[in-house]
Amino acid sequence: MKSASDVPIIQTFGLSKRYRQTTAVDEISLRVEPGQVFGFLGPNGAGKTTTIGLLLGIINPSGGRFRLFGGESAAELHAARRRIGATLEYPNFYPYLSGRDNLRIVADVKGLDSKEIDRVLDLVGLGRRAKQKFKAYSLGMKQRLALGATMLGDPELIILDEPANGLDPEGMREIREIIRGLGERGKTIFLSSHLLSEVERTCTHVAIIQHGRIVRQDSVADVTSHGVAGLRSADLAALETAVAEYPAAQWVKRRGDRVVAELDDGDLAALNEWLVGRGIHVSHLVFEARSLEDVFMEATGVADIGEPTDGSSGRDERRMGEVP
Amino acid sequence: MIAGAFRAEMWKMWKRPATWVTLGLFGLITFADLFDEFRDARKDPEDPFFLPDAWGQILGQEVLIGFIFASVLLILLVASEFSWRTARQNVIDGLSKTQWYSAKVLLLPFLVALFLALRVVVGGSFALAGTDLSAGVTLFGAAQLSALGGMFLTGVGYAGLALFAAIAIRSSGPAMAVWFAWFAFGERLLVGGLGSLFEGLRPVLRWAPITTFNRLRDYIQYDSAAFRRAAEWAAEHERPGPELEALGPAIAGSLLWIAALTLVGWLWYRKRDL
Ligand SMILES: Nc1ncnc2c1ncn2[C@@H]1O[C@H](COP(=O)(O)OP(=O)(O)O)[C@@H](O)[C@H]1O
Ligand SMILES: [Mg+2]
Numbered sequence A: 001m002k003s004a005s006d007v008p009i010i011q012t013f014g015l016s017k018r019y020r021q022t023t024a025v026d027e028i029s030l031r032v033e034p035g036q037v038f039g040f041l042g043p044n045g046a047g048k049t050t051t052i053g054l055l056l057g058i059i060n061p062s063g064g065r066f067r068l069f070g071g072e073s074a075a076e077l078h079a080a081r082r083r084i085g086a087t088l089e090y091p092n093f094y095p096y097l098s099g100r101d102n103l104r105i106v107a108d109v110k111g112l113d114s115k116e117i118d119r120v121l122d123l124v125g126l127g128r129r130a131k132q133k134f135k136a137y138s139l140g141m142k143q144r145l146a147l148g149a150t151m152l153g154d155p156e157l158i159i160l161d162e163p164a165n166g167l168d169p170e171g172m173r174e175i176r177e178i179i180r181g182l183g184e185r186g187k188t189i190f191l192s193s194h195l196l197s198e199v200e201r202t203c204t205h206v207a208i209i210q211h212g213r214i215v216r217q218d219s220v221a222d223v224t225s226h227g228v229a230g231l232r233s234a235d236l237a238a239l240e241t242a243v244a245e246y247p248a249a250q251w252v253k254r255r256g257d258r259v260v261a262e263l264d265d266g267d268l269a270a271l272n273e274w275l276v277g278r279g280i281h282v283s284h285l286v287f288e289a290r291s292l293e294d295v296f297m298e299a300t301g302v303a304d305i306g307e308p309t310d311g312s313s314g315r316d317e318r319r320m321g322e323v324p
Numbered sequence B: 001m002i003a004g005a006f007r008a009e010m011w012k013m014w015k016r017p018a019t020w021v022t023l024g025l026f027g028l029i030t031f032a033d034l035f036d037e038f039r040d041a042r043k044d045p046e047d048p049f050f051l052p053d054a055w056g057q058i059l060g061q062e063v064l065i066g067f068i069f070a071s072v073l074l075i076l077l078v079a080s081e082f083s084w085r086t087a088r089q090n091v092i093d094g095l096s097k098t099q100w101y102s103a104k105v106l107l108l109p110f111l112v113a114l115f116l117a118l119r120v121v122v123g124g125s126f127a128l129a130g131t132d133l134s135a136g137v138t139l140f141g142a143a144q145l146s147a148l149g150g151m152f153l154t155g156v157g158y159a160g161l162a163l164f165a166a167i168a169i170r171s172s173g174p175a176m177a178v179w180f181a182w183f184a185f186g187e188r189l190l191v192g193g194l195g196s197l198f199e200g201l202r203p204v205l206r207w208a209p210i211t212t213f214n215r216l217r218d219y220i221q222y223d224s225a226a227f228r229r230a231a232e233w234a235a236e237h238e239r240p241g242p243e244l245e246a247l248g249p250a251i252a253g254s255l256l257w258i259a260a261l262t263l264v265g266w267l268w269y270r271k272r273d274l
Helices: A048-055 A074-081 A099-110 A114-123 A139-151 A169-184 A196-202 A220-225 A236-245 A268-277 A292-300 A311-318 B002-015 B017-043 B063-083 B086-092 B097-129 B142-169 B172-197 B199-205 B209-214 B224-236 B247-271
Strands: A010-018 A023-028 A037-041 A063-068 A084-086 A157-161 A188-193 A205-210 A213-219 A227-232 A249-255 A258-263 A284-289
Touching (some): A023 A048, A023 A213, A037 A048, A037 A196, A084 A139, A099 B002, A114 A139, A139 A157, A139 A169, A188 A196, A196 A220, A205 A220, A205 A292, A213 A220, A227 A236, A258 A268, B002 B063, B017 B097, B063 B097, B063 B172, B086 B097, B097 B247, B142 B209, B142 B224, B172 B199, B172 B209, B209 B247
Parallel strands (some): A037 A188, A037 A205, A084 A157
Antiparallel strands (some): A010 A063, A205 A213, A227 A258
8 A cells, every 4th residue: 555655746647728729738747746846847838837727726627637645536636725835827916905914815715823924924024014015016025925825834735836937036046945945844846937047956856848748857866967068169160060060969059158069978088089180179178967958958959948037047047057 | 614705705895995985985875865855854844754754765766876886896896806816816725616606696695785784774864863753653664674675686686797797707897897788778778679679579578687676676666655655646747657566576587587697607607717
């Protein structure tokens, strides 16, 4: 017999959602185990929100099925949802109520008392703004309130749909810290994002979704364990062309001021020798940890997974994995 | 849990400015209207304003204004939950769709009763001030109670259509527009048009929703003394006299409409994604 802790928290089997024009979610099968911080990574429009909506019971599936905490009957799912704190797409609150009163509404549904509301408000740093009306909050404050609402009652599973949206780098860092803290306490977290860096820094596991299909699902460590070669030389264009012709290179691309390539054999010396043979001298040649962006490219053949919207973290993003 | 959901509904309602605006406006209209009656009665002993006769004025056509406010408020309360996506979030937070919808349905009779009560309390107070209590007449009797019951059903009917519009359209402005258009002229145009095209349809068209609800709204249907006074007045002025409705079928028809609207609203709400 399986013990309770062996039961996957989330399990989907060929789950699909078709709209008239699009198939938003196309037969996806996910498996999230207890204690995982699971990143659901994909560009805008990939089907992340729709998938979460299906799991939360507010979107009716067109096909497939899913289990939460091992249960899949209507009653089991209803019971399971009481063990989940979740946001979907936007912070959804009553604009004319204060932050505190909005949490009161959530706490009421979950049968919690006001001490819990205070705890959560402090946790997300809204303690002093709690009496202000939600409509007067900045987007960052709205996001924090939404994150706070998911933590009411300390649920076993927390589902966050793009929690970093609209936050400045400082805010993103704070949210990351909170999520890490939850993960360390053994909570299961399912987090969707179009930002590689966010998933890379907070998650233990990842599923990459594109056009409604899961293209890869693994632990972040596994996915990024293979190395890629990072090279620099005076003429980057010539370098890129040359590496592209190298037989063991799976793919090559320009990233910032260097060229990055995945090698079948992982043999840097052989690559260097081959390049020298073609008259190209590299000033920089190292093994870098493969970033999720590389994984994404390998899986989909598309380099771009959506750039972060604010410039500051964008620079940060593109430099992920670079060895100085 | 449905009780809990309804309690949350009340709380959200009290905090909502629209609640106080609509209640305040209707209170003001009622005050102005009945204060006039009260003052005229002071000046002119021929035109008295005292209980129980004053119920005819208190529970007159102006009550419909209260029902319109109740319906508008209901649309605001329900439809905005879709625009703010709190209808979504409530379910995400653990409310079942059944609980969510039930709480809104419970709000329906509550709001109608609230506006009706406002009228009764404000109007009743004025009339009471002009009543000679030593005469020992019944101030509020069976006639008034059944009148309140009938008008309440009319109000729940109007607001039932409003709830249906809010659930189906999910946006306050358009829902109000559609509801008001149907209420003010849509049904009459449709019934009139169809009735003149197909004479055989007329008995059925008599049971269109607003037409059915309206059969219950006239105070004189319930108060035989008031009915007699109206008949005498009509005879004196050589006008057509009032007619008594068959209240039983009108009550049954209204209840059926209210049940059908809430049920279809429920099926529609449940079938669609939030
Ligand atoms: N209600 C809807 N009707 C029609 N198409 C929709 C609807 N919701 C989402 N879609 C489409 O489904 C796809 C996935 O959307 P979504 O799940 O929001 O993506 P993501 O959250 O990954 O950005 C998109 O192409 C989107 O346009
Ligand atoms: Mg989304």
